[in-house]
Amino acid sequence: MRQRHNRLTVVKELIKSNRIDNQDALLDMLKTEGFTVTQATLSRDLKMLKVGKISDGWSGYYYALPDNDLISESEKSYIQDVRRGILSIEFSGNFGVIKTRPGHANSVGIALDVLALPEILGTLAGDDTIFVILREGMNKEDLQESFKTRIPEIEE
Amino acid sequence: MRQRHNRLTVVKELIKSNRIDNQDALLDMLKTEGFTVTQATLSRDLKMLKVGKISDGWSGYYYALPDNDLISESEKSYIQDVRRGILSIEFSGNFGVIKTRPGHANSVGIALDVLALPEILGTLAGDDTIFVILREGMNKEDLQESFKTRIPEIEE
DNA sequence: GTATAAAACGTATAAATATCCAATTATATA
DNA sequence: TATATAATTGGATATTTATACGTTTTATAC
Numbered sequence: 001m002r003q004r005h006n007r008l009t010v011v012k013e014l015i016k017s018n019r020i021d022n023q024d025a026l027l028d029m030l031k032t033e034g035f036t037v038t039q040a041t042l043s044r045d046l047k048m049l050k051v052g053k054i055s056d057g058w059s060g061y062y063y064a065l066p067d068n069d070l071i072s073e074s075e076k077s078y079i080q081d082v083r084r085g086i087l088s089i090e091f092s093g094n095f096g097v098i099k100t101r102p103g104h105a106n107s108v109g110i111a112l113d114v115l116a117l118p119e120i121l122g123t124l125a126g127d128d129t130i131f132v133i134l135r136e137g138m139n140k141e142d143l144q145e146s147f148k149t150r151i152p153e154i155e156e
Numbered sequence: 157m158r159q160r161h162n163r164l165t166v167v168k169e170l171i172k173s174n175r176i177d178n179q180d181a182l183l184d185m186l187k188t189e190g191f192t193v194t195q196a197t198l199s200r201d202l203k204m205l206k207v208g209k210i211s212d213g214w215s216g217y218y219y220a221l222p223d224n225d226l227i228s229e230s231e232k233s234y235i236q237d238v239r240r241g242i243l244s245i246e247f248s249g250n251f252g253v254i255k256t257r258p259g260h261a262n263s264v265g266i267a268l269d270v271l272a273l274p275e276i277l278g279t280l281a282g283d284d285t286i287f288v289i290l291r292e293g294m295n296k297e298d299l300q301e302s303f304k305t306r307i308p309e310i311e312e
Numbered sequence: 313g314t315a316t317a318a319a320a321c322g323t324a325t326a327a328a329t330a331t332c333c334a335a336t337t338a339t340a341t342a
Numbered sequence: 343t344a345t346a347t348a349a350t351t352g353g354a355t356a357t358t359t360a361t362a363c364g365t366t367t368t369a370t371a372c
Contacts, residue, residue: 004320022358038322043360052210055203055222066211118213160350178328194352199330319368330357338349 004045007035011045012065019062026063078111079151089132091140096132105130115150119143160201163191167201168221175218182219234267235307245288247296252288261286271306275299 010033011026020026023042030037050066085104090097100108109125112132119138124131134143166189167182176182179198186193206222241260246253256264265281268288275294280287290299 024358039359040323040361041321043358044321047211047215047360050211050213052208052217052220054208054210055206057206057222059203061203061208064208066213180328195329196331196353197351199328200351203330313372315370315372317368317370319366321364321366323362323364325360325362327360328358330355332355333353334351335353336349336351338347340345340347342343342345 003035007037008045008049010035011042012049015049015051015063015065019056021060021062078114081107081111082115082151094134096134096140096143098130098132100128100130102128104128117143117146117150119146159191163193164201164205166191167198168205171205171207171219171221175212177216177218234270237263237267238271238307250290250292252290252296252299254286254288256284256286258284260284273299273302273306275302 007030010030014020014026014029014033018029020029023039023046027037027039027042030042046063051063052066053061054064055061081104085100085108087099087101089099098105098108105125105128109123109130112120112123112130119134119142121133121135123133132143134140163186166186170176170182170185170189174185176185179195179202183193183195183198186198202219207219208222209217210220211217241256241264243255243257245255254261254264261281261284265279265286268276268279268286275290275298277289277291279289288299290296
């Protein structure tokens with residue numbers, strides 16, 4: 001076990017670069033990638049990745065990543081801003097404190113705003129510190145999960 | 157029978173303005189709208205409308221119209237401007253004269269510019285009157301057709 | 313270490329959706 | 343008008359997807 005995270009990455013990649021009509025097909029592709037799981041697990045994976053099923057504009061349907069998983073060029077540069085500036089993040093209840101390199105708080109804060117992570121209600125940036133207010137019902141783990149997928153290189 | 161077209165319109169409208177999780181729910185809504193059909197028919201309707209099922213970003217899924225059926229929010233507000241202000245439109249050759257409620261000519265004119273209807277070359281707005289110059293080769297009927305699709309509530 | 317809790321997963325099954333087939337109604341054509 | 347063809351639909355069923363539940367694994371606390 002202990003392969004869920006890797007598998008999710010592969011699933012995402014497969015969906016991004018192939019036209020996949022149903023879970024059985026995806027299951028086969030996953031197997032050739034070395035992940036043998038059941039349809040039940042895959043169904044859960046897709047839900048976790050928020051994968052949708054949309055029309056091809058003709059006569060069929062295929063899986064598609066949610067809009068915000070398709071990284072635009074501008075988004076990439078914001079992700080770079082975050083990576084470049086961020087040093088640590090700690091939580092206290094519904095608040096988080098991000099430490100950044102001196103002078104980077106602003107650019108990281110703006111980037112976080114633009115990235116619009118669903119867990120973040122708002123940010124307030126000083127010089128090397130950002131206050132993050134989590135949305136009602138969200139917690140540290142939710143945000144970390146979101147970080148992992150949206151800003152992949154920062155893996156705890 | 158002979159109600160498919162109307163039904164499709166209603167289905168589309170329902171999907172646009174409600175969060176609908178599955179076909180049974182939609183079936184109920186359709187019934188209250190006066191269309192009693194089976195799930196099989198509805199399934200076909202959805203395919204025909206190219207409706208997709210996408211994540212709400214949290215834990216569920218709902219039906220959504222394809223992108224090109226969705227009017228952007230900003231566009232909506234311009235459409236509202238037109239609806240709110242416009243009173244009549246008449247033509248003389250390549251010119252049109254739109255009458256608006258007093259003071260509304262400007263907002264309607266700006267909205268028409270933003271909507272960028274292909275038939276319109278330019279507009280000139282006073283207080284309650286707008287001059288519209290049609291593009292070479294375009295006529296009254298072309299513009300009316302465009303109005304119908306882009307500003308649906310104004311049906312001649 | 314052990315105990316306990318949480319996460320991940322498979323099996324079986326339920327729920328949701330799509331389609332095959334036959335019947336009916338509309339539309340085109342001779 | 344009669345006939346052929348296409349469109350629309352429902353019932354039954356197949357296919358696809360989601361989930362309840364139990365088990366095993368992994369993480370956490372002691």
